[in-house]
Amino acid sequence: MDKKIEGNIEKFIWTENYCTGIEVIDNQHQELFRKFDKCSLAIYKGEGKSILREIISFIDIYVNDHFDDEERLMTINKYPDYYKHIEFHKNFRGIFNSFKKDFEQRGGDAYLALQLEKEIRNWWKNHILTIDMLYVPYIKIKSSGKSQVE
Ligand SMILES: [Fe+2]
DSSP, X not given: OOOOOOSOOOOOOOOGGGOOSOHHHHHHHHHHHHHHHHHHHHHHXXXXXXXXXXXXXXXXXXXXXXXXXXXXXXXXXXXXXXXHHHHHHHXXXXXXXXXXXXXXXXXXXXXXXXXXXXXXXXXXXXXXXXXXXXXXXXXXXXXXGGGGGO
């Protein structure tokens, strides 16, 4: 049985602050929020190990799809800081890969569950609020959803 993490669970709630106004991106970010929120709740209830496995598989696929869509959008719209931005994505892949390695080696434990909240989840929070917001003014068509990144 996984060790239950005591204390208050911090809800990971989508607010207008995270809104880029780009439908496809906002939908993807919201999906991630829902997943993290489900994950926090499961960890709190002592189901950390199985939920960690689930979220790792989810992020594995999510990161490829989401980063690809974002990078395509920046390219199409000739975002001047494209290369700076993809460095942040690369940086996340590094953080996530070492998290994954720890999980494979040690299995899920309370420490790793906390790390998910502090490192992985907070990375997204900061990235969306500070880095993603920088490309927003450069994206010309914001509400046509998927068509702009296909
Ligand atoms: Fe990004």
